[in-house]
Amino acid sequence: xxxxxxxxxxxxxxxxxxxxxxxxxxxxxxxxxxxxxxxxxxxxxxxxxxxxxxxxxxxxxxxxxxxxxxxxxxxxxxxxxxxxxxxxxxxxxxxxxxxxxxxxxxxxxxxxxxxxxxxxxxxxxxxxxxxx
Amino acid sequence: xxxxxxxxxxxxxxxxxxxxxxxxxxxxxxxxxxxxxxxxxxxxxxxxxxxxxxxxxxxxxxxxxxxxxxxxxxxxxxxxxxxxxxxxxxxxxxxxxxxxxxxxxxxxxxxxxxxxxxxxxxxxxxxxxxxxxxxxxxxxxxxxxxxxxxxxxxxxxxxxxxxxxxxxxxxxxxxxxxxxxxxxxxxxxxxxxxxxxxxxxxxxxxxxxxxxxxxxxxxxxxxxxxxxxxxxxxxxxxxxxxxxxxxxxxxxxxxxx
Numbered sequence: 346x347x348x349x350x351x352x353x354x355x356x357x358x359x360x361x362x363x364x365x366x367x368x369x370x371x372x373x374x375x376x377x378x379x380x381x382x383x384x385x386x387x388x389x390x391x392x393x394x395x396x397x398x399x400x401x402x403x404x405x406x407x408x409x410x411x412x413x414x415x416x417x418x419x420x421x422x423x424x425x426x427x428x429x430x431x432x433x434x435x436x437x438x439x440x441x442x443x444x445x446x447x448x449x450x451x452x453x454x455x456x457x458x459x460x461x462x463x464x465x466x467x468x469x470x471x472x473x474x475x476x477x
Numbered sequence: 478x479x480x481x482x483x484x485x486x487x488x489x490x491x492x493x494x495x496x497x498x499x500x501x502x503x504x505x506x507x508x509x510x511x512x513x514x515x516x517x518x519x520x521x522x523x524x525x526x527x528x529x530x531x532x533x534x535x536x537x538x539x540x541x542x543x544x545x546x547x548x549x550x551x552x553x554x555x556x557x558x559x560x561x562x563x564x565x566x567x568x569x570x571x572x573x574x575x576x577x578x579x580x581x582x583x584x585x586x587x588x589x590x591x592x593x594x595x596x597x598x599x600x601x602x603x604x605x606x607x608x609x610x611x612x613x614x615x616x617x618x619x620x621x622x623x624x625x626x627x628x629x630x631x632x633x634x635x636x637x638x639x640x641x642x643x644x645x646x647x648x649x650x651x652x653x654x655x656x657x658x659x660x661x662x663x664x665x666x667x668x669x670x671x672x673x674x675x676x677x678x679x680x681x682x683x684x685x686x687x688x689x690x691x692x693x694x695x696x697x698x699x700x701x702x703x704x705x706x707x708x709x710x711x712x713x714x715x716x717x718x719x720x721x722x723x724x725x726x727x728x729x730x731x732x733x734x
Binding site: 390391392393394395396397398401402405406409410413449450451453454457458461462464465466468469 | 491492493494495496505508509511512513517519520521522525527528529530532533534536567569
């Protein structure tokens, strides 16, 4: 049994050597078995991309939500009461912000946007280590 | 620089190795683009995106009833992040910005991005191939792509194989219409005016009538919604109403056999 295993290993090694020296041979072998090599390659690439995407999402999710939760704790409710004051504060905090539909929003919505802007600022500072 | 919104969605799917968007969690794509998704109760909008320093917070209205609608809202906000984000931006989206009409190029672009992301053109065309148009087909497509019936219908106008026309009304007034390129009937200028009194949509506005699923294709006449030419016959057509009671809106889908 052991001798047979060694033979199979050798066979695989020789296939690998042959394949790396001349990839067409592997393609021909796959075609003989009814596979489309370019389709297999494409599906393989897709699979790798998907795995990388899933991994990236998991890493970013952990990091972002950690920063987000810390920032949320730091944010205090906006002290201004009137809609105009909140709008004014938003514009002062982010002069280059693109404002769309904001005038139509009520005070509570504007306060939420102000808080979210502050959370994002804090996330940036936490990430850069400017605050701890 | 003009960004091709459909191309941006195609590239994203390709780069993330996604071949079946129906199973995709759109929130993951937002995280992938440095965004945080939170579900909160929003009073005047369905979705909101605040972006700063390359990161964003996307708020999704927890009062939205259907998960398919939530997916579209998130895909729309993702469109804003990718197409219009820049360093700082905020977008607040309601039924009007999400319904693909007259709301500026950025909203139209975000909707086109969302449509391509959730219903990729080749898959959608394949799903419609050799199938007869009916409300059931729209339901079938909506189930297949895990999308709302409204966004599925708008996509059908662009990619479907049977000409249809839709009229979008709110509180009994016509707001917008859109039709397939091959739909050649003359549409009178009715925007901001009352919808036709003999339309199925009007039955909802005046009597609150909503037809059951199996009766959803109601027969009307061509003259109900269209202007007849000198040699036109007033032949039968069909109207299927997609009703959103929360906003008191109706999307009337019109077609003929």
